[in-house]
Amino acid sequence: MKKVKVAILGATGAVGREMMKILEERNFPVEELHLLASPRSVGQKVAFRGQELTVELACEEAFEGMDIVLGAAENDIAERFAPAIVKSGAVFVDNSSAFRLDPNVPLVVPEINPEDVKNHKGIISNPNCTTIISLVAVNALNTDSPIEAMVASSYQATSGAGAAGPVELMEQVDALREGRKPEVKVFQHQIAFNVIPQIGGEAYEGYTSEEMKLQNEGRKIMHLPELKVSCTCVRVPVVRSHSVSIVVRTKEKISVQRARELIANAPGCRLVDDLANKCYPMPLDTSDQDIVFVGRIREDLTSDNGLNIWCCGDQVRKGAATNAVQIAELLVK
């Protein structure tokens, strides 16, 4: 495997730091790694494979000579630097939502649509975290009979809001336990001992931007242009790993037994489904892992061809950083 020059754009955020860790863990063939960030992080020292790297300024010139740029920054930064990255000849594997629905940009979950990578024109988008976790869980069903619709309710961890999310949760918990008033900065409301049914702003007919992603990105990733999804995204006081309760309706009926077999054999999935022994996916068990856990598989009692499932996955890893590195692996193959 050839060695490649890699830059991480937004290297000091939660996803950027996880990308470094995963490049190291998966022994990605890095020839050179450049950590790019905004002026306030420039000069920070970060260890990578026993070497000390210095955070450099994210600027247009920084991408020259790179083969792959892993994007771990917000939409505005991704949009600002995308032209320079493409011009430099590097492939931009971007975790922001800026280009996900652009018809010229493949949107890839390597377990689902790896072949789409080859259609890139310089940019490949990494899907939304809840979308990746949900689709890895349900795609095995889709290979058996096309998915027509999903009703999903999410239980999203504070780490989905970046490194400051879990910090705010813990600060609020400590404040409340010590009788102080909790400060609200990152989330819309107090998240400690609460749940907040809003992630993102209003996007479509009362649905938030986060809620529309499972439908719109799901259509593109699974090549199901008619897919219908009703989603409710909820923040919960969990540190890490998102959970999703999904009713999946398929064209033809899939039995619970068959669904269990399909999911047990699906890439990136682990079947954890033994209610009698209290075994099912939980955020605590899936954190710091790349596998999506799937369980509580039952027939949907409201439709003829539906299944009820519960899945959990680490959204900083498989929901973001790992998925991006897997895309990079497809590029160097």
Add this chain to the structure above:
Amino acid sequence: MKKVKVAILGATGAVGREMMKILEERNFPVEELHLLASPRSVGQKVAFRGQELTVELACEEAFEGMDIVLGAAENDIAERFAPAIVKSGAVFVDNSSAFRLDPNVPLVVPEINPEDVKNHKGIISNPNCTTIISLVAVNALNTDSPIEAMVASSYQATSGAGAAGPVELMEQVDALREGRKPEVKVFQHQIAFNVIPQIGGEAYEGYTSEEMKLQNEGRKIMHLPELKVSCTCVRVPVVRSHSVSIVVRTKEKISVQRARELIANAPGCRLVDDLANKCYPMPLDTSDQDIVFVGRIREDLTSDNGLNIWCCGDQVRKGAATNAVQIAELLVK
């Protein structure tokens, strides 16, 4: 209004204590109040309307002369004492699930089916907490067009497991913040910073007992024998108040606008639905109240006649104690 002699069976538990508080708050016409509990609580002193009451032993003789017995005990206790209560001539308003589906026992949410009270033969059941909260939220839609099906995912507070639930949550939080190993006693797994997709044991085809209640109790309360419900019940690290994400499918289409009007005018409901201003129901805002908050009302994107809603209510109060006292109020009217 005539004054009545009331006993609370299981008076020292979370729901029993709340029943006392609510009898006082609502100025229920109590002539005498007897607090009945197991031997280990006998002799405890409890304040009621400025008087000190002593907890008495729950035994068959304790019900003689009572008009109403409010049941706040588990199924086995309810089953054990029901014959003696009925024989004594008192009406047993029972919060356990023991008699809820018995065709001789009305199952009542006063905002929905108050007229069913008059069919009692000595026992009236108080529905499951998640069922009460969900049905108070959706019943207004049902009055416009019959509800055919619901897909529900719950976010249930630790207080649903009794007084020991929130204590365990806080002990685990403190242990984790101090670097100690959290103890697990009340819940199946650690609940602090986690979510647990199991409430109750397996009851039907992989669904738990808690998950089947919304369908089975919902059919009886709303007089909809064909109602279909797919439910996933999940415990979340919240102290008090359950939340439920529901897709409701009705026979005829109800517009979002019409649903908002119906819910705004429904008894026991408050419409809190202004995403742009970050207003929606949350457990923190609904705790220690009797009203079910309803918001995030959107068209279901997966069906022609569906609505997506989010509701929250205090399950110790409206989900249990208040609903029981409201039934008692119907009895003394």
